[in-house]
Amino acid sequence: MNETMPDTGPMTIDAETRMQGGEDHRAELRLWLRLLTCTTLIESEIRSRLRARFDVTLPRFDLMAQLEKAPEGMTLGDLSRRMMVSAGNVTGLVERLVQDGLVDRRPAPGDRRSALVNLTEKGRTAFEEMAHDHGDWIGEMFDGLDETDIDTLMRLLGKAKTSARAAQARVFPSSTDKDDAHG
Template structure:
């Protein structure tokens, strides 16, 4: 039994979307691996450290550890190890939360702000270089498409960088 033209078009559309998904994964992993390597080589750092610094940079008054792990969508245990090393390196400090003896707030030190600013500028340039063949119009169209997908899935757009 042969497929109708509508069934054939649907099957082709489905396969094309699957190819798109696989290509998105491949590109994302390639870009992430490149960024990880550049952070390691140029800053002797890691992507998780960069992510913690970036999150804290957005909140100058700091975040409770639970807020930080929620924002980064990782466990408290994962964040604690990274925070311990960043405190040791003098990039962030822990302070008690008034009225809650168990809670700690973490925030960037001046040195942490300066270090993150250097890393963020380099990161932005790396992304620009990696995506240099993508025009501004293409990038805007992709962002719109991905935002539509996110709204459909979760009822909200992506968080802007």
């Protein structure tokens, strides 16, 4: 055997992974489309039911869901990060929810740039009612999966999440350690 050039199988990966000339990602693309289909399907159905039954939009429901888990309230920045939407988006959503009386906004103690957002009593009551049905609906959507399916999906989607975050971090290296902006 010639050992000067050991075949290592799939080419060794270095930090700056470069996509090979002929690599095809057919399987990954199909997976991505299916993931998207599943999400869109469920999201549309939930959106439509929330509107029909409670006359509320999905983004407003999502925002209230975040607040319900934070009895101390959340800043707009917290909401933006948690919901994975832009800060400007949150500004508008909170504005409209304040109008509806479902949420309130008050200055954050100790930081005059910041505001704390909370569910009002009306908001909490409304949310609890919606959340109950919402939970049932999600249960219904996944009715065809058994416990093992769910566990497996949780595990593999966790893996996918980690993988996607790594890809994201590769393009946005957590700077702050470089003086690329030459002052």
